[in-house]
Amino acid sequence: MSEKFTIERRRFLQVLGAAGTGAALAGCVGPTITARGAAGSTSGQSPTQLLAPATATPATGTISFAHWRAEDKAVFDTLIASFVKANPGAGVTQDIxxxxxxxxxxxxxxxxxxxxxxxxxxxxxxFVDMTxxxxxxxxxxxxxxxxxxAELVKAGQSDSRxxxxxxxxxxxxxxIYSEAAFSAAGISALPQDWDGFLALCDALKSKGMVPIAWPGGEPANAGQLLNSMAMNEMPTDNAFAGIEAGTYKVTDDWFLRILKHYQQLTPYFEPNSTGTSSEPLQQLFASGKAAMLATGSFHISAVRKLGAKFPINLIAPITVAQDKAKYEGIYNATFILGVNTAGSKQDAALKWVQFLSQPENAATYANGTSQHVTVKNVDYTNADLKHTAPWLAKKTLLAPRFQFKNLDIRNAVEGACTSVVGGADPGQAAEKAQSVVDQKRK
Structure with missing residues (x-):
């Protein structure tokens, strides 16, 4: 690890020792991670139905809870059992x-x-479309x-707040990366500029590993890498929103630099990377054959279930000179819990969201899924959460790819990166993407 990272981690652990795990992490999130850039994509609408405060009456009836985290099913089953114990007349089914x-x-x-x-x-x-x-x-x-x-729930607010x-x-x-793989390649410090990151990839490749497992065939996760590739290249923190608004273009020099960086990374991705999804890459990473998995911390739990035993940490490519870097990494506040206006089960659904919002239940979710949460006063006992906790104190940017409100525009912009990895000329890929942006903006 770099000297800077080690010092920050030592200071953070001193806080842990002085205040206790839950209190230290709770205090760290609020003041250090702020909503830089667009706090959340919003719709400009007020709620069509404003729910009255939840009552103390036990919930009744069985509700459907719809989400996309299949890897969290067992943890949610545990939470559902606790919810039903407190609300004997209620039930929750997961629609995943x-x-x-x-x-x-x-x-x-x-x-x-x-x-x-x-x-x-x-x-x-x-979120915009559903609102x-x-x-x-x-x-x-x-x-x-x-x-x-309060700062972290802004992504769930409308323009009227x-x-x-x-x-x-x-x-x-x-x-995410394997500390064991980095150690085997003789890497003792994280790179602080683009040349250093390419040298890191060379060192890993020389040891017979895939340096970066990148799911280019799965748009929902392929675009995650763009967050950190863009964080220090964007002219403003809201530049992706600016592309959608017409203020910036995919053909601008700053985005062309991003595409050229993807071109340089292509030899370090797995074969057929533009046709690969995240599931086989999780196995590749868990087996030690890939050093980095270019998705996010939300996949740590999945690779643990696949047998990964080595220490796992986080890394963001620094695409500029060290003294030009504004940000060290990327964070996001997502998985926005909501109560449906349709149907007749708002009371039970509201009580389920209230239940998940209690610190002790949020802790069950966090420690069981290896994911930090936005709830205060949570006691983190999970080893991976403790290991990655120093990132809560680093200068990170709110994930810019989610600034796009139009999915067609986002797909076109992210698709330009995939096209370049597939062999397209960066300039031509940018022109093609910009034509889609122009069409969708009309």
């Missing part, structure tokens, strides 16, 4: 779809009110909203 499918079909499925009495949304385009469709019942009158870090949903996950949308 893969993230790609959930991104494209959840709005239509939830709209009817049978599936997704309680549901979640991705920050960005999906515009009037699916979120307003949560602004709920006292349990105060259980969350009405609290439509509650982002539950605090994740790092940047590559």
């Amino acid at each position: 779809a893969p993230s790609n499918d959930y991104q494209s079909t959840a709005l239509q499925k939830v709209r009817g009110g049978t599936i997704g009495n309680a549901f979640v949304a991705f920050r960005g385009a999906q 515009k469709a009037g699916l979120f019942a307003g949560l602004g009158r709920q006292p349990f909203v105060d259980n969350y870090f 009405a609290q439509m949903g509650l982002p539950y996950q605090l994740v790092f949308n940047m590559p």
Whole structure:
């Protein structure tokens, strides 16, 4: 690890020792991770239905909880059992779809009110679309909203600052890496500039490993790498929103530099990377054959289940000179919990969201899934969460790829990166993407 990282980690662990794990992490998130750039993609609408405060009466009836985290099913089953114990007349069934499918079909499925009495949304385009469709019942009158870090729930607010949903996950949308693989390649410090990152990849490749496992065939996760590739190249923190607004273009020099960096990384990806999904790459990483998995901290739990025993940490490519770097990494507040306006089970759905919002239950979720959460006063006992906790104190940018409100525009911009990895000329890939942006903006 770099000297800077080691010092920051030592200071953070001193805080842990002085204040206790839960208190230290709770205090760290709020003041150090702020909503830089666009706080959340919003719709400009107020809630079509503002729910009255949850009552103390036990919930009744069985609700559907719609989400995309199949790897979290067992943890949610545990939480559901606790919820039912406290609410004997209630029940919760999980309706789970893969993230790609959930991104494209959840709005239509939830709209009817049978599936997704309680549901979640991705920050960005999906949250915007679901809010515009009037699916979120307003949560602004709920006292349990105060259980969350105020800065981190902005992604669940409308332009009028009405609290439509509650982002539950605090994740790092940047590559995870095997400390054992880095050590085997003789890497003792994380690179602080682009030349250093390419040298890192060379060292890993020389040891017979795939330096970066990148799911280029799965748009929902292929675009995660773009967050950190762009964080120090963007002219402003809101540049991706600017592309959609017409202020910036994919053909601008700053984005062309990003595409050329993808071109340089291509030899370090796995073969046929533009046709690979994340599941086989999780196995490749867990087996030690790949040194980095270019998705995010949300896949740590999955690779642990696949047998990964080595220490796992986070790394973001620094694409500029060290003295030009504004940010060290990427974070996101997502998995936005909501109560459906459709159907007749809002009371039970609201009580389920209230239950998940309690610190002890949020801790069960966090420690069981290896994901930090946006709820305050959570006691983190998970070893991976403790190991990656120093990133809570680093200068990180709110994941910019979710600034796009139009999925077609986002797909075109991210698709330019995939095209370059597939062999396209960066300039031609940019022109093609910009033509889609221009068409969709009309």
